[in-house]
Each structure stands twice: as structure tokens, then as C-alpha cells.
Amino acid sequence: MHPFDDLAGLPHREVAGRLLADGWNVCGLGDWATVWRSPDGALVARVSPFEPAYQVFVALCRTLDGHPLLPHIEFDAPLDGGGRLTVLEFLTPAGSAEADAVVRRWEAALPGDPVTEVRREAERLDAEAARTIPFWGGLDHNPGNVLRTAAGEPKLVDLFYAAGLEIYRVLAENPAEIAEAFPSDQRRYLCDIAALARQAGPGELAALRAAADSIA
Template sequence: MDPRLRLGPGYPRPDLDHRQVEQELLAAGWTRCGIGDWAIALLSPDGTTVARISPFDPAGPYVAAVYREASHTRQVPQLFAHQRLTGGGDFQLMERLEPVHEDEAAAFHDAIAARAPEVADLVDVVRRVHGKAQSELPWCGPLDDNPDNVMRTADGRLVIADLFSADGPKLYATVVSDPDLVVARIPEAERRFMTELPLANTGSWEPAVRESMRAGLAAADARSGG
């Protein structure tokens, strides 16, 4: 059955935030199956579908665009649904993926970097969407060659996931050094939960640092009249 039908048409509602969506899915029998810097992942009760939930992910719509526009290559995950969440969160519902050996992942990345014939269509989509993100998205990050982004589907295909994101180190350094610039470039409604990233790989902020960032952004919002 289509995972969208199990959750209901149009799930989740855009007025929900990341915490509410997580709680609804957990109550429906989904279980946590992964956590990274930008998002957590929940596995459906039947084990076939994963929900990626981020409290703040400006690049989410661009990554979803790659999944949709490159779906014909079968070298990206099958995306069942994408929804922006209130406060700047991002929800993606996709097929379950499994990790691959690092050497296999590196070879796939090498093929992408060289625009090898077998990935040429994929590369064309990635470059086009990433170029759009670079022109529209403040603090857009580079293409990510992390081997963990190459995974395998249940039917054995190699796919590439999360090829780019916001440039977290530069963005959050600017939150500390120049919160007025962040406020000027990212509306409050799109960054309300930006200090709630899980940061499972790089390590979470100290509570004092998190509160300082929140206070700096709130003061900048007040100065801007936001």
C-alpha cells in the first residue's frame, strides 16, 4: 500500500511542527531508526518506509526536487511525499535504504564527480537544482561527497541521498557573529527551530551556547521589527 494512504492524504499538515509530527508517528507505531546532524528518521510499522523529520532545513525543498526530477534514473530514493513544516521544518517520506560499503560509496561519488555515462542524467539534475539552490538559498552548502550519502534500496539499486544542505558551520557562525544578517536573510517563520538540530554527528551545542544564539536572534528580530 502507498505509504501516503497509510498516513492519510496530505499528511502531515503544514501547521504541524517537527515535534508534533514525530509524536504523531510514534503514537501510530513508527519507531526511531536514525539520527544525524539535521534530522531524525522514523521507520514505518511494516519496515518499508522512512520519514525524515528536520526542525530546520532550508535545503529540504531542493533535495526533494532532485529526488523528483531524477526519479527516472532510479539513482535517487523514491520520494512518496514532501512537506514543509511550521517554523522551517522539513518532512520527507521515502523508501527504506540500507548502508553500503565505503569503497562502493566512494566509487559512486567518483562517478558523479566525473559525470560518468551511467550517472550523466543524475548529475545533470543535481547540478541544475544545486545551481538554483546556490542562487536562492542563503548559506547554501557545497555538494556533499560523504560516503554515508550513498545507500542501497530493497531491490539492490545504489542511490544518492542528501547531496547538499545549508552550510551549517558558516550559517551558525553568522548567528553568533552577526544575528542581524541572519534575521535579514531568513524570515523568522523559516528559522524558528534552527537551534533544535539534533547534531548527532558533530556534537550538540552546550546549553549556554544554544541560549545565547536564541537570545541574539530574538534581539535582532526586535531590532528589525519582526
Template sequence: MARPVRVADPWFVIPTLDPESTADAARESFEAAGWYLAGTGDWAWVLASPDDTLAARITPFDPAFRLFAEACLAGSPNEFLVRVDGLVPLRHKGYVVLMERLYPVDEARSSRLVEALGSGSGSGSGSSSSSSGNGGGNATTAAPPDRSGELAGHPDIVDLRRRINDLLAVGARHFELWGGADVRPGNILQTPSGDLRLTDPLFVHGPSIVEAIRDGRAEALEDFSRTDLADFLRIPAFARGSETAALRAAVGELRLTHS
């Protein structure tokens, strides 16, 4: 279901996409409108708007980030949470998330926010890295003074902790191969003025999906259709080559209960 895009009169074009567009076609549409590649994670490509105010995160399949993005759209603003402006559906379960453009932050500052949230989960293997794209470029103004000592009891931190825990419970109910929390310094970015934002706190465990496909363990993949798994193998983590081709062939041989 399409979500309204909450962006006020940008001078650049936000492409109108057909719901049957593939992720590759969506990228081409954004590039044709002047958007440029700002970053590539495991699960998604991220393009930045021509004026560097917005990012478009494009994926053929990423159920964990969709859960997060929909919660951001439905919830109230939070000082430490990325601003999500819209979710545009693509073919099957692909989608584009439009969000604020963010930038890298030094690990000392991002680590303090992770500590305040109290839910770091290590490497988050299988999650999307720098999900807002915002691994390229630099913030344009100096960061504000550090306020880490005040963070743990900040009302928005308390609220964000609650939201993450709620989403973790939802994910665990829906996915056998749920990864859990991915609250780590690499998923904390900053606005041009230096305000910290959590961007990608959840993940489905991609390596376990790959292992189950390779081993033919259809029972471990019952949360996904054959189409889901085919689209999973189209995320950026899978380069063209014999290994990916073998995984695609293995998906075709799985005895799944739904296609």
C-alpha cells in the first residue's frame, strides 16, 4: 500500500513509479530525474536528491526495514529517529523509502547514542549497512556540543527504546529467521547540523536464509514465498556470478508450501 509522501514543494522531481516497477527500474527513474547514488548496503541502494535534502532507499526485498519504515510513518516524530517521508511500493514486496538525507558521524558520538539506547547487537550480520545512503559526503556544519550524559533519560530515548522493543516483538512473531536488534554505531548517522539519527535498528538474518536455501531446508523458509526468495537474491549483497546462479537454481528446487 502506498504511503503519502510528506515533502513540501521540492524543486527537483520525485519520480512517479508504477507499482509493478522493479527495483532496477526505480533506480533508473530516480537517476533520470537527477538523483545520484549515495551508498549501497547489503539490502538496498540509496540515491540522494539533487539538492542533498532527501534520500531514496530502494530495495527489491527487505521485510525488516519495511517494518521499521512503516512504524516511522505511523508514529510521532522523535529527535533521535530518522525522518521518513514516504513509502512507495514496487513489484512484489520491493519498495522505495523516501527519507531525510543523512551523513556519517564519528564513532565516539554514535557509540554514546547506542549506549543510551541500551540495545546494541554487535555486527548485525545480514542487515543493511548505512541504510540511509548516507555514507557519502559530509555534514556541512559543525556538530553541536556533546550531550551524551543527558541522553539515557531523555524522553525521546525512552520512547525510542519502547518502539524498538515493540518492533522486535513483532519481527520475532513473523519471522523464524528474525535477526533482532541492530543498534550499533554504523547505523547512527547525522543531519547536516549534527543531530544524531538512528536509521536501521532491525534485521532479518540474511546469512541464515542463504544457508537454508543452499541446504534445501524448505521448513526454515516457510515465512517466505518462492518469489520472496528470488527477490532476496536480487539485493545488492548478491553479485552476478556462479554462486548466485546456484542459489537461484536451489530456490527453484525448494518444496515450499507457497510460491
């Protein structure tokens, strides 16, 4: 049994509570997820309440398992209500020169470059996701998505995204379209994502929650 197996399928709030109780600490806040670091510093747990896209990045890492430019995924599982828990190795931001160099290698797509292998598989998964995932955003290979290990090795992360601004614009204007796009058991915590908690004003948040409740 994997040590994280008992977290699979729980609501994201309960997962966060268990991580906190076990000594994990928040070390990052993105648009979709809160990132927790393990007590020994070796791992991070990405906890998202509503996750339409991250499973594609996990699929990339597992398809190219062991690739030197992709992080090791320790654990990944869906959570109750449409969230996701992904545990992976702890990484830190790369320097700007190093990150820019990796992006240039991506754009050059030279034969034999390990970056090119990642790009080709990422493009294949992107095309597949564009056909199957509502509000798919596409590929994102900007320098901010280049991190590094403690040993200084570069890693590519978060290479795909969902069109979050569009999702929440449509939720406010036409909730029925969101109900049609996402099954009810996959959007239970639609308004709990980190970007809304960090940026939305009280009135905007109240309106979005009312729209989400109208299609619950």
C-alpha cells in the first residue's frame, strides 16, 4: 500500500487538514492549487479542489517516466468532487538565463535534444486534450515553467493549462454551459480554486458561488 493511498478520493479540504496534521507546510499558491511541502523537504503535494487539466501533465510525466527533464510523480489520484492530489519531487525556480535557454531549446526542436522529445509528446497530448477536455487552454512552455532540482538539474513543469478565465466568465454569464461541460461530481468545489481565494472580491466571489449553486 502506498503511504498516500488513504488520501485518494477525499475532499480537498480533508486532504489539506491531514497534510497539516502530518507536518506538511504550504509553500506555494498557484491559480488552481495549493502546494504543500513535506516535513523532510523532499516532496510537494499539489492539492486542487477543481482540476480540469493537470492530469494531462501527469500523463506526460508517466509516459516519459525517468526523462531527465520531467519531475518524478510519487503519487497522483483524483479527489472527491473533481479535485486532484499530485505528489512529486520538490523543485525550486531556475535562474532566468537557465530557464530562457531551455525555452530556446524547446523552440529550436533539434533532433536528439531531450527537450524535443518532451515537446513532441506534449504536443501529442495537447492535441488529444483539445478534443476531449472542455475549456482546454493548450501548451504553456514559458520560462516560469522551468524549475530545478537540489542538484541543479532543470525540470519542465505545468506544461498545460485550462482556460480558467473563460470558465469563470461563462459561469457568471451562463451557468448552464458549465453544467453541460463538467459533470456535477467533477465541479463540486468549482469556486474553491486558489486564484479565486487570492484575487476575487467579495461581491465577485458571492456571485460565482451563487451561479455554481444554481447548477449544483
